Amino acid sequence: MEVPVLKDINLCVEEGEYVAIMGPSGSGKSTLMNIIGCIDKPTSGTYLLDDVEIEKCKDKELSEVRNQKIGFVFQNFNLLPRQSALDNVALPLQYAKVPIKKRKQKAKEMLEMVDLADRVSFKPTQLSGGQKQRVAIARAMVADPKILLADEPTGALDSKSGLQVMELFDTLHKQGVTIIMITHSDEIASYADRVVKIIDGELYEGDAQPVTGGDEHE
Template identity: 55%
Template sequence: MITLEGITKVYKNGPLEVQALMPLDLHIEKGEFVAIMGSSGSGKSTLMNIIGCLDIPTAGSYELDGDPVQSLSEEELSRVRNRKIGFVFQSFNLLGRQTVLQNVTLPMMYAGISREKRNERALELLGRVGLAERVKHRPNELSGGQKQRVAIARALTMNAPILLADEPTGNLDTKSSYEIMELFKEIHADGTTIVLVTHEPDIAEHADRIITFGDGRILSDKRKGSVSL
């Protein structure tokens, strides 16, 4: 599903260069639930942005579902992000003036899906994440956990085979964090490939595979019940 080979990332600021990712190889199979662990500045979010086609590597190759990402145009990359990848962010990224229902329908609107089908799909997903009674509310009327549930529903609208979550519990209390992780487990059980970035070991433990990052390198790669890869 996800194959990275010799991936590096260098950021330039005038004469200065910062290497965020050292050369790395990573393969994630279809249907895996992977947590990427690491402290701030370790390179884990840079890796997530590359996997999500939000950033391009300085060197190396990336294949997503068999397609070489580096050869895609901006329009093609946008289509990949819309149809193959669902995104969940720490800050929720909801539109404050839009209702819960309108926020969830946005990816489908960009894909040209009719309003009737958009609303039908959004209502189905909001029911799944336990927010059927909140469809007309706006984000400022929701708790942090509820906002993240809206964001998850939005990420699922296009039936994307991959769900990327960048610190999805970072702004939540402990109870809400575990409820969100249980929701991710349910989504994973349906066959979705999940890649989750976190700095919290207890959150990472919900995944089946934990990759630890440090200084732009993979320090360890462990599957539950196995030794480091």
């Protein structure tokens, strides 16, 4: 059985933009994010990323696009539990076949960027939530992607750690990274330049709200 999740979505994000996606649970935010991140393909319609028609790509091309252009950050960090912070951050460079010495050097620089130079050999269990998320951001950005996608990056964090994550996003945004972030928090969304809402699979921008009760003249 097919359940339509997203309906007639039309979204254009410019290079360098910082967009927040909000909306109720189950409304389709993560589904949209997975399409933007080339994890899923839309069942209909088209998705252009840098003029490439993503829905026509083979899985191999898709994973190449993903590895080169996109960094992901998740609510629950998704770090490998048995690997050190350094090895977690270096992992995307292993996929990109960067030599090991260069991988470690770059991963170390990234951990310095997120202020964790003193935690390189710590495992995820030895890190706080905020530290884990900063490791995850270092990993997301280690291969210099142009786009950072974050699905509720502060959802599992206390407010202080959440603000640290937002400061890091601001720094990346100033460096020209395009950021698309899902959040339930108005405060977190206010860091973005632009907020879009998804309600029941439909996209609304600005003050637009879904029309209820069928009154078209309202």
